Amino acid sequence: MSRWARLTEQQIRKAEAEGKLSGLAGEGKPLPDRPGDAMLDAGEAVGFRMMAEAGALPEELRLKAQLDAVRAAWQATQDPAEKKRLMAQLADLQMRHEIARDARRKFLR
Secondary structure, three states, rough: OHHHHHHHHHHHHHHHHOOOOOOOOOOOOOOOOOOOHHHHHHHHHHHHHHHHHOOOHHHHHHHHHHHHHHHHHHHHOOHHHHHHHHHHHHHHHHHHHHHHHHHHHHHOO
């Protein structure tokens, strides 16, 4: 076990002994099913979840939600002109999403 893992386990055990992990929201309930988190590092997923619960949403996730909405609209429309407009919007959002992801990754190095 790495030094970092031992330190983490030690801090968790200390918090348990002091009763700091009792009575938390959701205690005893299964974790919510979040398949989108499967593609994230566990630490990032926890951080994103905490920010979302606090009402703060990272730019990367805000853009991801917009991407999903525009993709759904593109799939639903039959009008060729509207499909073309939505495809241009998709390209712009994908580029901005990738820039935000790269910025976060560089920041976390």
